[in-house]
Amino acid sequence: MSRVSVQNLNKDFKIYDRPQDRLFEIIQRKQRHQLFHVLSDISFSVPDGKSLGIIGDNGAGKSTLLKLLVGTLRPTSGEIAINGQVAALLELGAGFHPEFSGRKNIYLNAALLGVPDDNIAQMERDIIAFSELDYFIDRPVKTYSSGMYVRLAFSIATMVRPDILVIDEALSVGDMAFQKKCVQRMNEFREQQKTMVFCSHSMFHVQELCDIAIWLNKGKIQEIGDSDQVVGHYEDFCNNKKTYNSIREDIPAELRASQEASEADAGEDIQDCRINSIAVKSPDGSDITTITPLSDVLLEMEVEVLVDNMEGHFGFAFMKSAEEPIASFLTTNADEIELGAFAKGDIVKVSLVVEKVAMRVGEFYVLGGLADKSGLLWYETKFSKLLAMEANKGVGPMIMKCDWQLDKKG
Numbered sequence: 001m002s003r004v005s006v007q008n009l010n011k012d013f014k015i016y017d018r019p020q021d022r023l024f025e026i027i028q029r030k031q032r033h034q035l036f037h038v039l040s041d042i043s044f045s046v047p048d049g050k051s052l053g054i055i056g057d058n059g060a061g062k063s064t065l066l067k068l069l070v071g072t073l074r075p076t077s078g079e080i081a082i083n084g085q086v087a088a089l090l091e092l093g094a095g096f097h098p099e100f101s102g103r104k105n106i107y108l109n110a111a112l113l114g115v116p117d118d119n120i121a122q123m124e125r126d127i128i129a130f131s132e133l134d135y136f137i138d139r140p141v142k143t144y145s146s147g148m149y150v151r152l153a154f155s156i157a158t159m160v161r162p163d164i165l166v167i168d169e170a171l172s173v174g175d176m177a178f179q180k181k182c183v184q185r186m187n188e189f190r191e192q193q194k195t196m197v198f199c200s201h202s203m204f205h206v207q208e209l210c211d212i213a214i215w216l217n218k219g220k221i222q223e224i225g226d227s228d229q230v231v232g233h234y235e236d237f238c239n240n241k242k243t244y245n246s247i248r249e250d251i252p253a254e255l256r257a258s259q260e261a262s263e264a265d266a267g268e269d270i271q272d273c274r275i276n277s278i279a280v281k282s283p284d285g286s287d288i289t290t291i292t293p294l295s296d297v298l299l300e301m302e303v304e305v306l307v308d309n310m311e312g313h314f315g316f317a318f319m320k321s322a323e324e325p326i327a328s329f330l331t332t333n334a335d336e337i338e339l340g341a342f343a344k345g346d347i348v349k350v351s352l353v354v355e356k357v358a359m360r361v362g363e364f365y366v367l368g369g370l371a372d373k374s375g376l377l378w379y380e381t382k383f384s385k386l387l388a389m390e391a392n393k394g395v396g397p398m399i400m401k402c403d404w405q406l407d408k409k410g
Contacts, residue, residue, distance in 0.1 A: 001083065002045040003164050003195040004052070004069065009042040009078035011064055038064050039219045042078070046212065049193035053200065053210030053227055055234055060216040062199045066090060066168050069197060084163025084195070087113055089153050098142035102133055102152055105141055109156045123159050130181070131155040151178060158185050164195045183209070203231045207393050229391035232361040236397075272310050275382040276302040276347075278368045283353065292390045293399045294356045301368035301382075303348045311340035312379060314350045317367045318359075319383070326364055329354070330371070339373065360399040363388045 014033040016022055021032040039061045046052045054062045067073040068080060070088040095112065096105050106127055110120040128137050131151040141149065157165060165186075186209055189196055200206055206213055206227055213230035215222040223230050281298040282288050291297055299316045314337070317328040329352055331337040342348060350368075369381035392399070 001048045002081070003048050003083050004044075004046040004197065005079075005081040005083075006045070006069075007043050007079045009039060009065075009068065009080065010037070010076045011039040011061075011068060011073065012037050012076045037219055039068075039075075042221060044214060044221070044224055046195055046197065048083075048195060050212060051190055051196040051198060051210040053198050053206035053213040053231075054216060055200070055203070055206055055213060055231065056216035056222075057238075061219045062216055063090070063168055065216070066166055066197065066199055070166050082164065085114060086164045086166060087157040087160055087162035088166040088168075089150070089157050090166070090168045095153070096141050096149070099140055101139060102131075102137040102141055102144070103128075105152065106156055109153075110160055113157075113160050113162065115160050127152075127155045127159045130159065130185075132178070147178070154182055154185075158189070162194075164197065165189055166197045168199045169201070203235060204395050207231050226391060228393055232389065232391050235395070236362040272305075272307050272312075272379045273370055274304045274306060275368060275370070275380050276304055278366060278382050278384040280366050280384050280387055288387075289385065290388050290390045291357055291359075293360050293392055294358065294401055297354045297357055299352045299354060299366055299368070301350045303350065303370055303380075305342040305344055305346040305348065308344045309341040310379075311342070311373050313339060313371045313373065314348075315369050315371060316352055316354075317369075319365045319367045320362070325367075326359070326362075356401055357389075358398050358400055359389050360392060360394055360397060361389055362397065 013036045015036050016025075016033050024030075025032040042065065044052075054065060056062055064073065066088070067090060068075055069082070070086055070090065072090065095109050097108060100108065103124070106124055107117070107120050110123070111117070115123075128134060131137075131148075131154075133148060133151060136144065136148065141152070144152070154167075157167075167186075183205070186196065186198075190209070196209070198206065198210055210227045212225070213227040214224045215230050215234045223233055277300075279300040280288055280291075281300060283296045283298055285298070288297075301314070301316070303314070313331045315328065315330040318326040320326055331339070364387055366384040366387065367381055368384070370379045372379065
């Protein structure tokens, strides 16, 4: 059963140059606004007991989507089906009466969530204790700080035990100790098989607390799937600040153009060699397209020599783009590798084992090539197919092998 189901959801806002244009539009019956498409063709579902994380840049439409889910905004078109009681933490102070005390707002919010008065009275002590607002609970909430607002709102929303909990950046406000309590409470929700929709800029929290993730980009779903995988792709996008495409050709346009230009130039002159193939394999020799962080990778290249007495250095590189290397490996530092001279017709098979690849996220290509004896002038280069790091937990572009140790003294 799906607790949350969204089909073909769209949300537009009318943008006016001046406030009075709203009135003129009504009187003159002439359009004076521009449509701003906040969300376009959004479809997804959240099964019962699963948690959904929503990530994306500022302005991507995350908060608007949450408001649509809880009913504080109406969609322009599309359908939203909610199956169960919903409690939400959205804008700071939303649902609170500023003149009422914290205690009265407990009753107000819980009543709006459909909790009977008798049950609210039973929960009141636990809500106050969790929020740690004992000395402020009878003061008007308009005197509360942003952190105090969040403490009370989170305590109420989670104490009433809704079927669906919707949270927008609740963990970005407040002190570290309370954030820890919030995470523990959210983990309790998961253990109780409750459904949660969670929006955050903390990729760590999304990975730890969510089963599924949606990456919103300019109002559209860029990717939806396993939270580890989606977060990894989003982090790669953020690290490189380049447009991410979920479907690509084996060699993108810029790499293909670079390679074709190189081949065209070589055709005008006498080619010294030709790279017949580039392969990326696991240590057992199996072809791979995904790499597990901190695993070993075997790179192979077959070079056909086209002239006599050819000498040079072999090299590989991990490339983010045609001009952006991540790491490179060249035989200028390997005395045991033969540099030639090679004879016309020789087939040279080159292999390199890269140990414990330390990248954590991202997509890249392997570039293989043959350079002259100086290692500066490249005779020939060739790109592999697109490779990707396997989804994993953690933050940052790199991962490093480490050994933990804890010594406890009594």
